[in-house]
Amino acid sequence: MTLLRLELSKTLNQKRTYIGWVGLVLVPVIVVAAGSLQKPRPQAPGEPPFVAHVSQNGLLVMLSVLIALAAFLLPIIAAMGGASSVASEAETGTLKTWLTRPVSRAAVLLTKWAMAVLYALAGAALVAVVSLIAGVLAFGLHPLVTLSGTTMGVQQALALIGLAYLLVVAGAVCSLSIAFFISTLTDSSLTAATIAIAVFTVLTILNAFSVFDFMKPYTYSTYRLAFLNLFRFPIYWPPIRQALVNYGVTTALLLLAAWAVFSRKDILT
Amino acid sequence: MADHKQPPASTPPGVCRGRLAEESAGGADSPAPRACDDRPVVLSTHGLTKRFGKLVAVDHLDLAVCRGDVFGFLGPNGAGKTTTIRMIFGLIFPTSGYAEVAGHRVPGERVAALRHLGGFVEVPAFYPNMSARRNLRLIGSAGGDASEGRITEVLDTVGLLTRGDSRVGGYSHGMKQRLGIANALLNSPDVIILDEPTSGLDPQGMKDVRELVRELGKVGTTVFLSSHLLHEIEQVCNRAVIINRGRTVVEGPVATLRPRDEAVKVMTGDQQKAFETARALFGAQGVSWDEGYLVVRAGDEGVPELVRRLVADGVAVRAVVPAVEQGLEEFFLGLTQSSDADGGRGEPAGRRARQPCAAWAASSSRSSFNGAPTSAGRVCWPCRC
Known part of the structure; x- marks a missing residue:
């Protein structure tokens, strides 16, 4: 716990922490601006739900932003966080400083991972709050029309949207863990982040082609929009359950791999 | 100044005999050299070995640092000093052997060992965008306890009290080194390891850091100081080991590290006659010429x-x-070069380097350094560790 507090204090002292968050906060600002400028129109074929009607309800800003986050921005930001945790400290030499302290390598590794997760989580929470405020100010707060055409109250909608944010963060943690694992292999945080983002992008492209459908249940990228099933009536749970199992297994395997590397690694830099 | 007469061939002192026996037994479980008399050994390595592929960076290294020592760890660049220190800290894993800090083995009981150890490897690294005080607070509370009072104390010790609240990013190299020493001291460990703390410093910075290490030694802090500068070790340390190619070349009290050259230069009215006289007294090998002077190893x-x-x-x-004393750096160079030359011939060389003086004297390859006739016994470690 002490270690986590130290990590937190360190993270909050870095400029790039805030740059990432500012990048995330820009998304709701853009969505609100676009919503204000565009006229309400029917949903285009292939377009994700909610986006077309964003100007009708402040809550839709939260959901539109979440779709953008899930598809692209959060995995990248999370990968950056995961990559910087071990490799960037190796780059500056401070990893050595930590490991000459009487703390176990397992604790160091787990804390750094937890900190990266916390960072992604905080980013998502920040975006949620900014989206809510901006959305309500711009478009008001109205009951949410579900994908099934039914209506749910604001309170229930907010609870489900919160859940959806958590689910998206859990997906981003997979990207984060890939970056994290690679950051134990390399001393370059840029390499780790690049590989993690490349993996996510390649998986997304694979998911787009039906020939690779056999892979779909196993790739975490498959489930990036699974949270939309929360907004059906009744809620359609199976894809959400699958997503959680997939995220859990993916993350656990990557963490084990990271530990296998880090526990025996010769720290030279 | 102690008497540096080498022990007679037949009676190497017990310590040395013990070391030889232990060497022939070899292996990772060899006991620490008993160099401390009644002081406890706080840091030791036992058959410590590290290979990087084909390269043997550290080769069955046995060291013992006693409580209160300011222990010099001397060797040319690439001798394996930093690799050894990394293994002591548990940053890298030995191929065989182990280190021991206050009774705890590394890598086996790394965390327990590190509670008794402070210091840095290569260059001390901190977070540049934080103040020194904040860095110490942050790093010091990982697995330890860093009170504000203690932080102030160590900053004061290294002379950074007035700059404690400025960003480390704005620190000079010398200040960073001193902050590294402050960090090493923070949790009052039993022994601190400083890896070439004066490297890259200007003369004043070097002087400051050496002064600091000397002060630490005076108040009883056990310091393990690595350096490639012989005179530096001589200035601040009480005991030292010289390593090359990962193996011990010589080891013992620093007071006896300096090669003593008892030769005198003689100028007389009749140098030729003086030469005959001296030769009759000390033999042909004891007399030589140097720019008109007669050099007599009397x-x-x-x-x-x-x-x-x-x-x-x-x-x-x-x-x-x-006679002008053989320069320390030349002495050092001679030692490490001759062990380089032996290194090519394989295993026995490192062992031979640690043999008692008589055996050493018999080895013809060691009878001179840099062409200067040197009494072999003086270069050999006098075995009174």
């Missing part, structure tokens, strides 16, 4: 006898001065 007690004889023989003695 030893401390031989000089009065030489002068007496010269006077008796009617030679006018004009000057008897100590």
Whole structure:
């Protein structure tokens, strides 16, 4: 716990922490601006739900932003966080400083991972709050029309949207863990982040082609929009359950791999 | 100054015999060299070995640092000093052997060992965008307890108290080194390891850091100081080991590390006659020429006898001065180069380097350094560790 507090204090002292968050906060600002400028129109074929009607309800800003986050921005930001945790400290030499302290390598590794997760989580929470405020100010707060055409109250909608944010963060943690694992292999945080983002992008492209459908249940990228099933009536749970199992297994395997590397690694830099 | 007469061939002191026995037994479980008399050993390595592929960076290294030592860890660049230190900290894993800090083995009981250890490897690294105080607070509370009072204390010790609240990013190299020492001291460990703390510093910075280490030694802090500068070790340490190619070359108290050259330069009215006299006294090997001077290896007690004889023989003695002492750096170079040369021939060399003086003297390859006739026994470690 002490270690986590130290990590937190360190993270909050870095400029790039805030740059990432500012990048995330820009998304709701853009969505609100676009919503204000565009006229309400029917949903285009292939377009994700909610986006077309964003100007009708402040809550839709939260959901539109979440779709953008899930598809692209959060995995990248999370990968950056995961990559910087071990490799960037190796780059500056401070990893050595930590490991000459009487703390176990397992604790160091787990804390750094937890900190990266916390960072992604905080980013998502920040975006949620900014989206809510901006959305309500711009478009008001109205009951949410579900994908099934039914209506749910604001309170229930907010609870489900919160859940959806958590689910998206859990997906981003997979990207984060890939970056994290690679950051134990390399001393370059840029390499780790690049590989993690490349993996996510390649998986997304694979998911787009039906020939690779056999892979779909196993790739975490498959489930990036699974949270939309929360907004059906009744809620359609199976894809959400699958997503959680997939995220859990993916993350656990990557963490084990990271530990296998880090526990025996010769720290030279 | 202690007497540096080498022990007779037949009776190497017990310590040395013990070391030899232990070497022939070899292996990772060899006991620490008993160099500390009644002081406890706080840091030791036992058959410590590290290979990087084909390269043997550290080769069955046995060290023992006693409580209160300021222990010099000396060797040229690439000798394996930093690799050894990394293994002691548990940053890298030994191929075989282990280190021991206050009774805890590394890597096996790394965390327990690190509670008794402070210091840095290579360059001390901190977060540049935080103040020194904040860095110490952050790093010091990982697995330890860093009170504000203690932080102030160590900052004061290293002379950074007034700059404690400025960003480390704005620190000079010397200040960072001193902050590294402050960080090493923070949790009051049993022993601190400083890896070339004066490297890259200007002369004033070097002087400051050496002064600091000397002060630490005075108040009883056990310091393990690595350096490639012999005179630095001599200035601040009480005991030292010289390593090369990952193996011990010589080891023991620093007071006896400096090669003592008892040769004198003699100028007389009749140098040729003086030469005959000296040769009769000390043999052909004990006498040589240097720019008109007669260089006589008379030893401390031989000089009065030489002068007496010269006077008796009617030679006018004009000057008897100590021969210029062999430079320390040359001595160091000679030691490490000759162990380099042996390194090519394989295993026995490192062992031979640690043999008692008599055996050493018998080894012809060691009878001279840089072409200067040197008494082999003086280069050999006197085995009174």
